[in-house]
Amino acid sequence: MYGRCPFLSPLYGPKGRYLRTVITNNIEVLFGGQAGDGSLTTGDLIATAFKRMGLELYTYKDFPSRIRGGHTNYVIRAGQHRHYGLADYVDAMVAFDLECVERHIQEIRPHGFVIFDNSTEKLTDAVRRPDVTFYEVPLAKIAKEQLGLELVRNTISMGVLAALVGMDPQIVRTLVTKQYERKGEKVVAQNVAAIDAGEQYVREHCTTPSGYDLVARPDGDRLLMMGNDAIGYGALVAGCRFMAGYPITPATDVLEWMARHAPKYGGVVVQAEDELAAINMTIGASFAGVRSMTATSGPGQALMTEGIGLAGVVETPIVVIECARAGPSTGMPTKTEQSNLNHLIFSGHGEIPRVVLAPGTVEESFYLTVAAFNLAEKYQVPVFVLSEQALCQSKETTPRLEFGSVTVDRGKLIRNGGVTFGEYKRFAFSEDGVSPRVIPGVDGGMHLAPGSEHSDGGVITEDATNRRRMMEKRMHKLESMRPELPRPNLLGDPKAAVAFIGYGSNRGPIAETQDRLHADGIATRFLQLRTLWPFPEEEVRAFVHSAAHVFVVENNITGQLERLIRYVTGPLPHMHPVRKYDGRPFRPIEIIDAVKKVLASATSPTEKGASVTPVGPEKTAAGVRSVAR
Amino acid sequence: MATVLSPKDFATATPSWWCAGCGDFGVLAALKQACADLGLQPKDVAFISGIGCSGKISGYLHSYAFHGVHGRALPTATAVKLANKDLTVIVAGGDGDGYAIGAGHFLHAVRRNPNMAYIVMDNQTYGLTKGQSSPTSMLGYKDGTHPQGNPDAPINGLAIALAAGGTFLARGFSSEPKQMTEMIKEAVRHPGFAVVEVMSPCVTFNKINTYKWFKENVYHLDDAPGYDQHDKQKAFATLTAAGKIPLGIFYREVRPTLDALTLGDHPAISSLPIETIDPRLVALQDAYA
Incomplete structure (x- = not known):
């Protein structure tokens, strides 16, 4: 399916001594240093380079909940098979400080290697492993002394890695040029020179082969996309034109993606004052006839619980993206966990029909988000899309998205009149539990949509028979929708x-x-x-x-x-x-x-x-x- | 051709749940009159209310009405306006809804300045839960949760709104329907977020701030010679002055609205044809190739 399998060939040392086998087109690289030192940007560049060489990718961000300082790392797994996750071990580490080596040395595969910046710190005996090759390269020193700019240290490390594992030099240079061209010719030249310097250092100083090799394959027509981007993209394609959200890791990317793209398609994104506002805005926009969503994580989800109950009872379609992180309370904001499932399914006072969809890949994040909007509007219920930090902030290579299969089904929405006041009932009882939904501006459809229990016409009532029928009507939607739910x-x-x-x-x-x-x-x-x-x-x-x-x-x-x-x-x-x-x-x-x-x-x-x-x-x-x- | 409507055309068939003599009847009457006078059509009015006795009002105005959760009427309404800017959006709620549980949203609605009107029906008590202190109850107000008297100072919603960037601030009294009607009309016409606070006595639980008490303790700004509705300093001084309670329009200012800033000249979002996928959206994935 993806061409030939990774081949293994013998690797010989400097004196013709057999060392081990060479691993081709299969590598997991961990970039680590202090938060804010640019390793995430370099990680993205390397990931794109691997993609250009025809490899399949999964990336994982392991970063602290702070902006400057604190250990951060970016893991890139590249191989011939699409794996959607990490391997058993890390093959190669690019460590910008000793802390990175200390933290992750035990994750390195036997016969793996470490590139260590020894400009200011030295490797200690405690971290050395006999079965791991260490390339000690004064990255920061080269940056400062040869290139006059310490900032390009990361780019030099890319040159070192490229030379050690056999990345295509042309691909690397093209990418670096593209990455920095907005910053001007000088910056481009500095970074290309940094790549040169890294490669040159390997030629001159690194006599031990890394044991890894890359053989370029066609890139093909593939995408490299982050889970949260796929969610935003899916939403926009599904016709979502309103989003309200409150910044929260790891869901903020969705809000930012929509803020960047939605206005071009006539949409609006609001940064709300809190999640209570965000969820009620999402409901308000939907009440007025616009497909709308919000995105949050555990703590925000807790605040939204009240509003989700409202959406359920007023039968207003909304989509809530939950990018789960480690709880409880603030927990570990940048770490992954699947502990919010109970919350999504069972939270809230009273009983409402709701849907929880869970994509397992970036590609599914796109298609299931589209499905979420159709289910929400067709059945007039809140629909959750449940992702997690290890998926929503991870990038994966994925086939091109197919738009032929994407449809926008607005269900029983009435936008163009044909409604007679007195006959129309917003919450009319029906076989599938779904009532025709008219939006403000349509003549004859005036009604009250109350969070209080109400009659089919929207009049608040505590009548026992009506209550029973309304509960059954709303909950019956869970049965009606079953044939349309994404199957396992x-x-x-x-x-x-x-x-x-x-x-x-x-x-x-x-x-x-x-x-x-x-x-x-x-x-x-x-x-x-x-x-x-x-x-x-x-x-x-x-x-x-x-x-x-x-x-x-x-x-x-x-x-x-x-x-x-x-x-x-x-x-x-x-x-x-x-x-x-x-x-x-x-x-x-x-x-x-x-x-x-x-x-x-x-x-x-x-x-x-x-x-x-x-x-x-x-x-x-x-x-x-x-x-x- | 839209026909000219009377206040009766804005009535619903739903019987009221309010107590006889409740100040909220006056608010509803003024609102219906204002809608008729403004030439509005019920289909084009989105009326969002909070929770409490006052929140019930959305059931009594013939319109597209939404009765959400306690304190959250303003975010809901803001989004309704953004989703369909062609609607006339009116919000109503009580003092507890706007100044306690929804106080955060109140501040942010004021600063965002969406083009809509907000009526705060202030009865200085929590009526629907039987008379507890509200954020506007007077110091020492005795109730079920404060048998020794309320120790919390009352909040000055309009002064807070002025500080937060309010662009239209007014106060009416439900026994003064003509003035209130004019105020609501001005509020709806105002290009921005208009706050109309209405003193709306609770005849069942608030035995202090009664109709009689108000009649003795209010005065009309119109009677103050040379009052300038565009003078912010004067408005703040008037709103925070000790003594009698002023009624009238305190302040007006025109600044860009949230809907104008975010939507510009674009058509109402709710009218966008989303069923067909924009080709630009298909091409968007090229950026990830």
């Missing part, structure tokens, strides 16, 4: 005894775990949930009961997804939690270890008579993967 993706061997359930950013690590277990002769299947509410009960029940072992992989401590599953399945002895809650995304090895531990201790065959099925000879690794939309 089933990856792997549908009959395998070992099964995974997960959602969101865990799509990548789980899918990669599948490939690796497959290589070890263990067949697996994976149900990637994309609609989390209304919960896909039938699919999950069928999936879970036919498996010998079900691993529920999630980033929280209490097993929020597992509890949802148990609601529909009851207690299951063969369900195993795989949980991580340190604010960082899973690396595949962590899931693999958890699975192998269970399989090793499991008495076979299980009570269901099922045992772990070996992989048949006809099932290739490539056959296990399926890239789903």
Whole structure:
């Protein structure tokens, strides 16, 4: 699918001594230093360079919740396969200070390497590992002495890395030129010279090969996009022309993306005074007939809870983007977590119909956001799009977006009259629970939309019969919409005894775990949930009961997804939690270890008579993967 | 051709939940008269209200009405105006709604200056929860939550609005329907965020600030010779002066509105055809290639 597999060839040292194999077109690079020193910009440049060389990418930002200072790093995983997540280990580290090496040296793969700026700090014995190659390069010193500008230190490091792993020099220079051309010829020249200097340093001083190599492939017609950008893009394409939000990490990117683009299409973005205002503005714009959304993270989501209940009862369609981060309270604003699921599904006083969609990739972030707007307007309900820091602030290579499949379905919206006052009832009872929705300005449709319980005509009432019917009408929408909800993706061997359930950013690590277990002769299947509410009960029940072992992989401590599953399945002895809650995304090895531990201790065959099925000879690794939309 | 309407055309069939004699009846009557006098059509009026006795008013004005959550009427209304700038947007709520739970939104609506009118129906108590102190209750006001007397000083909403950049500030009294009607008309006509605070007595719970009390404690700015509605210093002095409560229009200023600044000459957002995808949106992905 992506051309030939990475090849391994022997690597010989300076005296013809066999060292190890060379890894080609497969590398995970960690750029680390202090926040504000520009390593994120360089990281983006390197990521684009890898893409130009035809590799598939996933990037991960691990930064502190401060602007200047504090350790920050940017991880770029590049390879021939699209992985949507981190690898087991880091292959190469570019460390701008000793702290970076101290923090991450244990994450380096055996035979990996470190580029360390030794201008001011020296490597200590404590951080050295015999199985890791250290290239100590005085980056800042070269920048200052050769180029007269300490700022280009990062660009020099790119030159060093480029030379060590065999990046195409022309691609690197073209990118650097494009990146800085807005700042003038002088800046471009300085940065190109910095690349030269980095490459030259490697030629003159680095005698040990890095053990990594890149062979350029066609870039192809692909995109490199961040999850939050895909959400903003999806919203705009879906016709969203109003957004209100309050800045909050990691959701602010969506607000900024929309502020940059929406006005060109006639839209408006408001930076609200708080999340209470943001959600009520989102409702107000929708009441007036404009597709609208807000984006927030846990703390803001808590404040929006009241407004979401209002949207539910006045049947006003809204889309709420939740970019989850580590809670509770302020928690760890820049770290990833899947602990907001309960909040999205269960929060609020009273009962309303709501939808929770969860993309697992950047590409899905686009399409599910479009779906969210259509579901919201068609069923006149609040719809959440749940992402996470490890997905929404990560970039991925992705195929070009297909607009042929994108439709804007406004449901029972009435914009052009034909309404008779006295006959029209805004909250009319109907078979699917959805009533024709007229917007202000249309003659004859005047009504009250109250957060209080109301009659079909919008008159506030506490009548018992009406109350029962209204509750049933609104909640029935959850059933009516079921056929249109995004279905789960089933990856792997549908009959395998070992099964995974997960959602969101865990799509990548789980899918990669599948490939690796497959290589070890263990067949697996994976149900990637994309609609989390209304919960896909039938699919999950069928999936879970036919498996010998079900691993529920999630980033929280209490097993929020597992509890949802148990609601529909009851207690299951063969369900195993795989949980991580340190604010960082899973690396595949962590899931693999958890699975192998269970399989090793499991008495076979299980009570269901099922045992772990070996992989048949006809099932290739490539056959296990399926890239789903 | 739009027909000229009377106040009755702005009435709904919904029976009122207010107590007999409630000051809010006067506000509603003035509002209906103002809508008729201004030649508005119910279909073009978006009427957003808060929660409380006053918030019920949205059910009684024939219009596109929205009765949201407590304190959040202003953000909702601001977005309605931005979404469809051709609508006449009117907001109403009580003193608790605007000056307590929604105080933050009040300040920000004032500074944003969206083109809409806001009527604060001030009865100096929380009527619907049976008479507790509100942000405008007088010091020492005794109620269920303050049996020893309210220790919190009352808030001066109009003075705060002036400091926050208010562009139209007025105060009426629900026993003075003619003046109130004119004030509401001026407020709706004002190109910007117009605040009309109305003293609207609660006949059931507030036994201090009664109709009689108000009649003895108000005076009309119109009676003050040479009052200049464009003099900010004078307005602030008048609003904060001790003694009797002034009624009238305190201050007017014209500055760019939120809707004008963000929308310019663009058509109402709600009229945009979004069903067909703009080709520029397809091309937008080239920036990521």
